[in-house]
Amino acid sequence: MSTYLFSYQAPKGYVPSAEAADAWSTWFEGLGEVVLDRGNPTFTSDAVGISRVDTQLGGYSIIQTASLDKAIEFAKACPIVGAGGGVEVGEITVVDA
Numbered sequence: 001m002s003t004y005l006f007s008y009q010a011p012k013g014y015v016p017s018a019e020a021a022d023a024w025s026t027w028f029e030g031l032g033e034v035v036l037d038r039g040n041p042t043f044t045s046d047a048v049g050i051s052r053v054d055t056q057l058g059g060y061s062i063i064q065t066a067s068l069d070k071a072i073e074f075a076k077a078c079p080i081v082g083a084g085g086g087v088e089v090g091e092i093t094v095v096d097a
Helices: 018-034 068-076
Strands: 002-011 035-037 055-065 086-091
Touching: 002 068, 018 035, 018 055, 055 068, 068 086
Parallel strands: none
Antiparallel strands: 002 055, 002 086, 035 055
């Protein structure tokens, strides 16, 4: 099993409604035991270097699943995608210090 970071990219000015909060809860419940760290939202953010103009950091989660393809499958169902945002998915690689 590999571990993946979900970095949520929210549309600029995104303010989640009560319905959006319910959708997030339902989505997380559907992910079940693959969620290692549900993470937290971010409400204030900025970027250094290359960043997207139409989105902002919205939060993160960490999941564990069999493959990048499976992680992408989970990410496609994320409520932020339907709200005009996106999910960046990256495999976390442990580097020995």
